[in-house]
Amino acid sequence: MSVSTTLARPTAPDAAAGSGRAAPRRRRWGTGGVYVLLMALAVLFAGPLLWLLLAALKTREEWASGSTGILPERAQWSNFIHALTDINFAAYTLNSLFLATTYAVLITLSSAAVGFGFARLQAPGKRALFFVLLSTMMLPQILTLLPTYVLFSRIGLINTYWPWVLWGLAASPYLVFLFRQFFAAIPRELEDAAIVDGCGWGRIFFRIFLPLSRPVVVTAFLLSFTWTWGDYIAPALLLDVDHTTLSVAITAWYRDPRGNAIPTVQAAAAALYVIPMMVVFLFAQRYFIRSALSSGIKG
Template identity: 60%
Template sequence: MTATSLSSQSSASSASSARVKVRGSRLVLYTFLVAITGLFLGPFGWLVVSGLKTQAELASSPVRWLPEAFQWHNFTDAFHQIDFLGYTRNSLVIALIYATLVTLSSAWVGFGFARLTAPGKKTLFGILIGSMMLPQIITLLPTYLIFAKLGMVDTYWPWVLWGLSAAPYLVFLFRQFFAGLPRELEEAAIVDGCGFSRMFWQIFLPQSWPVLSASFVIAFTWTWGDYIAPQLLLSSDRSTLAVAIMTAYNTPAGQPVPELQAAASVMYVVPILLIFLVAQRGFVAGMSTSGLK
């Protein structure tokens, strides 16, 4: 056997061993990802199962993992017992208003922090980022008093003002993205006579669609899932689906009906899942590109 054949056999053996190692590492990785996926989907799966049980099965001890018979009527009962479409419309209006306005305002503020120079800019940005550490409960009472003085309680104006005020986390995302764009773009725009406002709307904002998509999904989810602000600021007729699910499914004695709450919660989650499935590519791209610089 020649040296050449021995060398080729050794190379083939090494390649085969490398392929086995790669397959083994992929198998471990896939197993880990499946386990993590199951961990995250477990609560939602339990919610679906709970929506298909009777009240007695939900209260049984020991816990019944599966219902004896699937109670599909829980979903129709949950839909018809309250004005489900009306509360859904209220939630959509508030979420769309806030998500649209806060995405644009955060993009504008992030552009300023990324591309403009001014004394104290780094200090202001540090204060902005630090404000994310403030719990919402601390500002809840002052916020309510301000809106009550302005006559904005039981209206959607608070969400308009919140949207126009930008959000620190979204400002951070846009600032990171805009800071990573080449300086030549800005210089060429200035040479062509563009001001910073026109530069933002015509050059920088159209290129930021991944961050726009991610910011819109995040802001929409924040508002759709918020319970405290609608409960505090809105009457029952103008309130959102989150508040209705927690307060409207009661017996005449005032006791909650858990199986209807679970069924309504499943339907409540569906719009968020659909929005994420539609915008997931932009969401992932936005979250990744915002951390480049």
């Protein structure tokens, strides 16, 4: 009885081999689960864009009825032609590009300079001031938009691009936080060596710290460009018809002779409106990921 029991029991090496075979199997199942989750999230996030493209290929009757299914009976590529020709699409696109680029460049440089000051310079009350700066992130932009409009109206900056220039020069609390986190992780030896060589703080910032922060610079530019490109409220409130952006034009000026909106053409214009941001993100995604890894860890 004892002999048969002894023979039936697996030896220690056999048990170890069994657990060793089970470990890769568990890892494969875990990796497969992660991929399934990522694919499900990709489909979830791509769903609105797919719906937009399908809506852009439908007729107004199919859109109005909603009973013909998800796919259009016959693709209406003419909607994209109307989207490009019914309004001055190129001019409004250039307005949006100019406004977004100007704002993104200015706010990236100003936020980098402020983040450099908080990270490397010493001054009394610096921590308290940094806390006040971060606390402004809790204020919604819509809350300050009306007082800002009144201020710009009194100094004669309505229907101009100067408000975006001033906003860009004022820096962004979130971007300042990103730059501060990155600059704080740079070794002090680089700064000391530059000071010994006779460099001032301006040269240290532009010659050493700013080139080293390329991932954060690209990320800050991408985020601020996206904010301005996708903004509707501020251009609608501050700009007139000639100076407004593409987001306002898409919403306001695709109309039939009766003044009713044409949703299929608006959907086609919105699909074209997304393309520049997709191109910018595809070229900048590696810097965006690298910045997220390097700026959010060390304090």
